[in-house]
Amino acid sequence: MDKKGYTTESGGRQNGFAIEPKINPISEGESRKSIFLFIGILMPFLIGGFYYLRSLNIF
16 A cells, blocks of 8 residues: 555654655756845845935935
């Protein structure tokens, strides 16, 4: 009997072993894309914050 993906009612242990999901590692290309996306989202907020503080004559 193949018990792959089988869980208990509580989602806990089965036969004394913790049931863990299969780990799908991120490829290097996906990692690079996510870093560029993060920077692309972060930069407008930083630039906008700088101009907002500049309009308050803090800088």
